[in-house]
Amino acid sequence: MAEADGDSVPMSAETAGGSVMANFLGVNRGVDSEALPGISGRWSVKGASRGTTSIDLSACKSVELSDNEVHSMVHVQASSSSGIGSEAMMSQPQGSEAERTTSPASTANQAASKDGGKMQQAPDSNSSRQPYVPCKVCGDRASGYHYGVTSCEGCKGFFRRSIQKQIEYRCLRDGTCQVIRLNRNRCQYCRFKKCLAVGMSRDSVRYGRVPKRSKSQEDQSVSSTDSSQDQSALESRQLAIYDVILSISQAHHAHCAVTDDKIKSIPRKTATLLQMNKLQIPEGRSVFTQEELERQKMLMWQQLATLVTPSIHSVVEFSKRVPSFSDLSQDDQLILIKTGFFEIWLTRMARMFNRNDNVLLFDDGSLIAREELDIVYNPAFMTSMFELSAGFTMLSLNDTEVGLFTGIILATADRQGLSDPQGVERIQDRLIEALRLQVSRNHSTEENLFAAIIMKLPELRTLGSQHNEMLRWYRSRWQQVELPPLFAEIFDIPKSAEDAQSS
Structure with missing residues (x-):
C-alpha cells in the first residue's frame, strides 16, 4: 500500500478487496x-x-x-x-x-344521603x-x-x-x-x-x-x-438520537477491553518490554551501542505491535456497529478505520497512561515503561501522548461518552481518498448530536464540557499525523521484524518486497 503523509492512506478497490481488513469487514455484518x-x-x-x-x-x-x-x-x-x-x-x-x-370506571357510584332528600354522587376518579x-x-x-x-x-x-x-x-x-x-x-x-x-x-x-x-x-x-x-417531528428526532446512543453504548462495551468494569479485573504484571525481550544493557557499560539500540527498538516495537493488535480487532468490530457505517463502501470503511485507528486507540487507552509511575498498562496486564516508549518513538512524542491522555482523563467521561467520541473520530469526513465524504459527514453529525445530548444529561452543570471534548479532536489528529511520520523508519526496515498481519496492514508496513516497492 502506498504510504501517505499525515493521516492520508490512498486506497484502491483492488487493495481493499484482498486485504486482511476487508476480510474482517466482510463478516458479522449483523442481521437485518x-x-x-x-x-x-x-x-x-x-x-x-x-x-x-x-x-x-x-x-x-x-x-x-x-x-x-x-x-x-x-x-x-x-x-x-x-x-x-x-x-x-x-x-x-x-x-x-x-x-x-383499562381506564378508571366511567360509571359513578351512587351514595344515598339524607341531606335534603337528594342523592349525592361519589366523586369519580376523572x-x-x-x-x-x-x-x-x-x-x-x-x-x-x-x-x-x-x-x-x-x-x-x-x-x-x-x-x-x-x-x-x-x-x-x-x-x-x-x-x-x-x-x-x-x-x-x-x-x-x-x-x-x-x-x-x-x-x-x-x-x-x-x-x-x-x-x-x-x-x-x-x-x-x-x-x-x-x-411529532421533535420527539421522533430525539428518539432517533437515543437509538444512536443505545447502539454505541452496547458496541463500545462489547468491543472495548478497557471499560470501567473491565479495568478493575486487569491483572498487574511486573515485566516490561525490556524484560519480556530479555534485552539488558551488557555489564560494564551504561549505554547501548547504536546497533544494539536499533535492534532493541525493533524488538520492542514488535512486542508493542503484538499488544496493540487485539485493539485493531475490537475497533473493526466496533465500527461495524456504528449506525450507518456499514452502508458506506468497503473502500471508505477501510480508509476510515486505517486512518482513524491510532486516534481511537489513544482515546480508549487514555486512562491507562499512568503519569505517576510513568507506565502504560495494557488490558492483559502488560506494562511498558515510559523510557521504553521513548525508545520506540521519541521523548517529545511520548510527552505529548502522556499530556493528552491526562487531559482527556480529567474530562471524566463515562464509557458511553467515550464510545460516542471514538465514533466521531471514526467518521471523519476529510480523510483522504473517501468516495462519499458527505455520507461520512452525516454519520458524524448524528454522533455529535448524540454526544451533545448525552453530555447535557450527565454533566448538566459543566457548561463547557462538550466544547472541551470536541477540542480534543485536532490534538488527536496532530498526534496521529506525527505517529504516521515516525512509522517511516519502521517501514524502511520491514525485513528485520515479524509483525502480526493485521497490524502491518493497518499501518501500511510492507510484508513483502512487492509491498515495499509499491510504498
Whole structure:
C-alpha cells in the first residue's frame, strides 16, 4: 500500500478487496430482522446462557443499552439469579393490578344521603377534584413521580424490571413504535427507549404522589395533548438520537477491553518490554551501542505491535456497529478505520497512561515503561501522548461518552481518498448530536464540557499525523521484524518486497 503523509492512506478497490481488513469487514455484518423470512412479528430477548426466547409480538428491532443510568444493562445479559421471567416477557399488561385494568370506571357510584332528600354522587376518579395527569411514557393516568418523572404504575414497574433483570429487548420494526396506553406492551424495546427519552433514570429516586401544584401545571400543559404528540417531528428526532446512543453504548462495551468494569479485573504484571525481550544493557557499560539500540527498538516495537493488535480487532468490530457505517463502501470503511485507528486507540487507552509511575498498562496486564516508549518513538512524542491522555482523563467521561467520541473520530469526513465524504459527514453529525445530548444529561452543570471534548479532536489528529511520520523508519526496515498481519496492514508496513516497492 502506498504510504501517505499525515493521516492520508490512498486506497484502491483492488487493495481493499484482498486485504486482511476487508476480510474482517466482510463478516458479522449483523442481521437485518426484516430480511429474514418468517421472523416478522417475532421478538427476541437474550439472556445469559439461556439462549434466545422468542415471543409473538408485532414490533421490535434491536436494542443496545444506554449510559450510566442503565450502565448495568449494557452487557446484554440477564440476571443469573433470576433469569428472564414471564413477567418481563409476556405480551400481557405488566406491572400492578392497576395496569391490568383499562381506564378508571366511567360509571359513578351512587351514595344515598339524607341531606335534603337528594342523592349525592361519589366523586369519580376523572372528576375535576382529581385532575388527569398523564404518564410521560404512555399517557395513562400517572400515579406519582417514579424514577424522576410522572409515570403510571405500569411504566414504573416495567422500568424497574428492565434495569433490575438487565434485559435486552429487540424491536423487529424500525425502532420508532408508538407507545400509548393501549399498545404499550407491544414493543418493549420502544417502551424502554421512551422511558429513557422522557428522563427516567435509576439514579432518580423521587417517589410519591403528584403534588397539587404539579397536577395543576400538568393539567394545563397537557390538556390539549393526545397520542399524536408521540409522532411529532421533535420527539421522533430525539428518539432517533437515543437509538444512536443505545447502539454505541452496547458496541463500545462489547468491543472495548478497557471499560470501567473491565479495568478493575486487569491483572498487574511486573515485566516490561525490556524484560519480556530479555534485552539488558551488557555489564560494564551504561549505554547501548547504536546497533544494539536499533535492534532493541525493533524488538520492542514488535512486542508493542503484538499488544496493540487485539485493539485493531475490537475497533473493526466496533465500527461495524456504528449506525450507518456499514452502508458506506468497503473502500471508505477501510480508509476510515486505517486512518482513524491510532486516534481511537489513544482515546480508549487514555486512562491507562499512568503519569505517576510513568507506565502504560495494557488490558492483559502488560506494562511498558515510559523510557521504553521513548525508545520506540521519541521523548517529545511520548510527552505529548502522556499530556493528552491526562487531559482527556480529567474530562471524566463515562464509557458511553467515550464510545460516542471514538465514533466521531471514526467518521471523519476529510480523510483522504473517501468516495462519499458527505455520507461520512452525516454519520458524524448524528454522533455529535448524540454526544451533545448525552453530555447535557450527565454533566448538566459543566457548561463547557462538550466544547472541551470536541477540542480534543485536532490534538488527536496532530498526534496521529506525527505517529504516521515516525512509522517511516519502521517501514524502511520491514525485513528485520515479524509483525502480526493485521497490524502491518493497518499501518501500511510492507510484508513483502512487492509491498515495499509499491510504498
